[in-house]
Amino acid sequence: MKPFVFVLSAILVSACSTGEIKESINDAGDAAGQTAGEFFEGATKGVQKAFDVKVSIDPQLKTKGIELGKTQVASDSVGTDNLLTVYVIFNQNFKGKLTAKAFDDKKLEMGRSSMEVQGKKDEAKYIDFHFDSRVNLDSKNELVIQ
Numbered sequence: 001m002k003p004f005v006f007v008l009s010a011i012l013v014s015a016c017s018t019g020e021i022k023e024s025i026n027d028a029g030d031a032a033g034q035t036a037g038e039f040f041e042g043a044t045k046g047v048q049k050a051f052d053v054k055v056s057i058d059p060q061l062k063t064k065g066i067e068l069g070k071t072q073v074a075s076d077s078v079g080t081d082n083l084l085t086v087y088v089i090f091n092q093n094f095k096g097k098l099t100a101k102a103f104d105d106k107k108l109e110m111g112r113s114s115m116e117v118q119g120k121k122d123e124a125k126y127i128d129f130h131f132d133s134r135v136n137l138d139s140k141n142e143l144v145i146q
Contacts, residue, residue: 053137055086058146065092068145069124079133082111084143088127090119100129103142111135 055071069087076083084100095118102111113129131137 053084053139053141053143055084055143055145058144061098061145064094064096065090065121066094066098066145067091071143073137076130076133079131079135081137082131082133082135084113084129084131084137086127086129086145087124088117088119089124090121093121094119098127098129099146100131101144101146102131102135102137103144105140107142110141 053071053073055068057066057068067089069089071087072085073081074083074085075081084102086100088098096116097114098117099112099114101109104110111131111134113131115127115129117127119125137143
C-alpha cells in the first residue's frame, strides 16, 4: 500500500508542477490578494470618514488671505487625539496668532490652542495645534480656526 501512496503522490506533485497549473494558482493568489487589499483600503477610508472632525475658518481670517487645506487629527506623545494638524494656505502676507477652538457635540468649548504664524503670499505650510492631553477630538467635535 505504501508504494501506491508514494507513486500517487509523485504523480500529483509532477502534475501540479506544470506551468498551466502554476499559472492558475498564481492567478488565484493574485486575485485574492487584490480583493484583500481593496477590502483593507475601503475599511481604512471608512474609519477615516467616521472620525473626520469638522474644521472651519473664521470669516475674518479669509479676508486676511488665510485658507485651509487638509486637516488631520492625531495623538501626541501624551494625549489621545489631541493634536490638530492644519495645512494653511497664505493668499496674502500674514503675521499673527491663529487659535483653534474645539467644541463638543453640545457646542460647548472644550479646548483651545494658539500659534504665532507667519507666511508670505502664495506660501503654504502645516501647522500643529496641541490641545491639552484631556481633549479628545472625534467626529462629534467641531473645530474653528480664528
